[in-house]
Amino acid sequence: MTATSIGKVYLIGAGPGDPELITLKGKRCLEAADVVLYDELVNRELLDFVSANAEIVCVGKIAGGCAGNQRAIEAMPIGRAREGKCVVRLKGGDPFVFGRGGEEAQALSAAGIPFEIVPGVSSAIAVPAYAGIPVTHRSHAASVAFVTGHKAVGGEVKWGELARATDTLIILMGLQNIRAIMGRLLEEGCEPDRPVALIESGTLPHQKTAIGTVATICEIAEQRRFRSPTLIVVGEVVNLARELAWFERLPGVEMTTRRNYEAESLGGVSI
């Protein structure tokens, strides 16, 4: 009886939503996979690249929903690789940007499983780009910070330092805590009229965008019923959306974006 040779795990970034934003390497790995373990935010259209014989499992979890704890998720690719399989662990955006990809890679390393990381297009930059917001700009922003909004209170995120030292803040997982986050920014001396954008389901045809300010965005988020996944962008670059919003003008893209801009002249930056 011959021993089964060990397989390999590819930790792949699926991109932010638009299925065409996966990398060529990511697509090639999907085509070759025996097993695909994917997260909830991953666009299901990407599964069309997977062979009909492959095992496909949704192990995903999004804010509020849970389909298994992190330890169980980490054990799955290890078990399949020990059976000699080529395993793809497909994660939204980039696996190492707020995706627990670091923890999953550490678990593979500890278990002695060979692995590769295939970076992805993170929502942190792609979603603002689809809303016409460059995260840096020579005239408006020389620095950008990616921040978790999950930990709005407590000392883990240094809101004061971030607000003072960084031109653009990109806040992921922040919608549920938006009141606490904007409150912390104001407390720390952030100007109330600093522009803020909310972008829901960015890069997808139903992308929804709203523009306001640190002082007004919470009310806008409630009025416009923003839902997860939503990205929050704070900074002067948000104003460029007026000129650069391109995606909403494409045929086939829903009109939610433009309608929201009109609504925002209520209390935010008029677009």
Ligand SMILES: C[S@@+](CC[C@H](N)C(=O)[O-])C[C@H]1O[C@@H](n2cnc3c(N)ncnc32)[C@H](O)[C@@H]1O
């Ligand atoms: C757990 S983080 C994962 C981020 C991912 N690793 C990345 O690089 O994009 C999930 C958060 O990313 C943001 N996000 C991901 N996809 C998004 C999308 N299509 N539109 C808006 N926000 C998105 C939301 O803030 C969401 O709560």
